[in-house]
Amino acid sequence: EPEVTQTPSHQVTQMGQEVILRCVPISNHLYFYWYRQILGQKVEFLVSFYNNEISEKSEIFDDQFSVERPDGSNFTLKIRSTKLEDSAMYFCASSGNSRSYTFGSGTRLTVV
């Protein structure tokens, strides 16, 4: 069964540093997403991406965040200057026309 792959599984970074979280969506999917889950809280939408541009973003997704599809397979989330409150599990997801949203296993980001 096709999978969404995320790397790394765990990233520790110092406050103020830039981090890039990487995702390989399912190859024939057209829509890509990033979500985050702060420990013990709900899963929150960050951004959706289609046709090489952001299609929707939440108020969480401020100027510190950016997304990119640098080649035909990767989809990245960059946090320019991390804050303690950015510590969370970040999930990448992709979907196609069948409306099946497939999630990766997540990257746990710890900002110290």
Next chain:
Amino acid sequence: AQSVTQLDSQVPVFEEAPVELRCNYSSSVSVYLFWYVQYPNQGLQLLLKYLSGSTLVESINGFEAEFNKSQTSFHLRKPSVHISDTAEYFCAVTGVNAGNMLTFGGGTRLMVKP
């Protein structure tokens, strides 16, 4: 815009007992509905989904959910739970247009006791 409410943050239940996890949604447009399960320290796995057709949908491991449009609900049920069902369960909703984001409820922690 949509929103999802899961009324129970935790549901303790004994093994082999039935369980119902409640989910209510609000939306101004037609929706698709999903249940995801998250085992400890793992990602989100799709349990079942309602897109159209029969309002009762089932998963391969004995869970079922019924879409009730008049009550705007999509409750998850299982007639007999196992210890291995212990996990966090998230209800989610999206609009029917392709590419719409999923909106999640706050989650319900199902704790199955022996």
